[in-house]
Amino acid sequence: MAQTPPVTLRSPLRWLALGFGDLRRNPGPGLAHGLLLSAFGAALWWVASDRFWLLAGAFSGFLIVAPVLATGLYAVSRAGEGGRRVGLTEVLALWISRDGRLVRFGLLLGLAGTGWVLTSAGLITLWSPVPIQKPLDFLRHVVLEPRLGRFEAWLLLGALLAAPVYASTVVALPLLVDTPMSVGAAVAQSWRAVASHPGPAACWAVIIVLLVVLGMATALVGLIVALPLIGHASWHAYRELHASTGRRTGG
Numbered sequence: 001m002a003q004t005p006p007v008t009l010r011s012p013l014r015w016l017a018l019g020f021g022d023l024r025r026n027p028g029p030g031l032a033h034g035l036l037l038s039a040f041g042a043a044l045w046w047v048a049s050d051r052f053w054l055l056a057g058a059f060s061g062f063l064i065v066a067p068v069l070a071t072g073l074y075a076v077s078r079a080g081e082g083g084r085r086v087g088l089t090e091v092l093a094l095w096i097s098r099d100g101r102l103v104r105f106g107l108l109l110g111l112a113g114t115g116w117v118l119t120s121a122g123l124i125t126l127w128s129p130v131p132i133q134k135p136l137d138f139l140r141h142v143v144l145e146p147r148l149g150r151f152e153a154w155l156l157l158g159a160l161l162a163a164p165v166y167a168s169t170v171v172a173l174p175l176l177v178d179t180p181m182s183v184g185a186a187v188a189q190s191w192r193a194v195a196s197h198p199g200p201a202a203c204w205a206v207i208i209v210l211l212v213v214l215g216m217a218t219a220l221v222g223l224i225v226a227l228p229l230i231g232h233a234s235w236h237a238y239r240e241l242h243a244s245t246g247r248r249t250g251g
Helices: 011-025 027-048 052-069 071-081 088-095 100-127 135-143 150-169 172-178 183-196 198-217 223-249
Strands: none
Touching: 011 027, 011 071, 011 198, 011 223, 027 052, 027 071, 027 088, 027 223, 052 100, 052 150, 071 088, 071 172, 071 223, 100 150, 100 172, 100 183, 135 150, 150 172, 150 183, 150 198, 172 183, 172 223, 183 198, 183 223, 198 223
């Protein structure tokens, strides 16, 4: 493989461009992921549309478990590096491979996501002076609350949970797809990569959140493209972060 470029604050834009190239060359698997996940989001909205205190936590919890759902896209991008074009059959083969490492990681992320959903619901329902049933209720009584505290605490706790999950997954999950490395070793490599490149890693996290928010703001339609774009770009983020960290540590 050619020498990877150095990781800088501009690298996340390169990862997006590379991810878009993967999606454009082989759109089928990515768009299928996007359609399925957008349909799941629509179903979640339909079920909990009158219980926004639950919906807010569920959608933000989705960001926590989404990386494990993108493992099929990592396989597509990896194949593309070798000039191969894989379809949904290969993606499904990865999902049903019963790789215990991915299963364990997925369960851990699921527990983290469930914990945040419950925490979020508790904060919104217990701290709000009125019931939060609709998005407008959340905006009026939580986001636009004139007194500081409620919305800020919700955001802070969400960030405190999301930050270590992000640091544990940004390199680890693609690494598990790419190598036979153990879960513990992959997570350690992921933390090492983030610690070695805090600025680019933080910029990439912000871009991911912005793309997901934009996708949700378009009545979830934008997620059909945004989610596979993030998945493919995350593969290239892993490639460069992992390679650069190895060069820095002499590994």
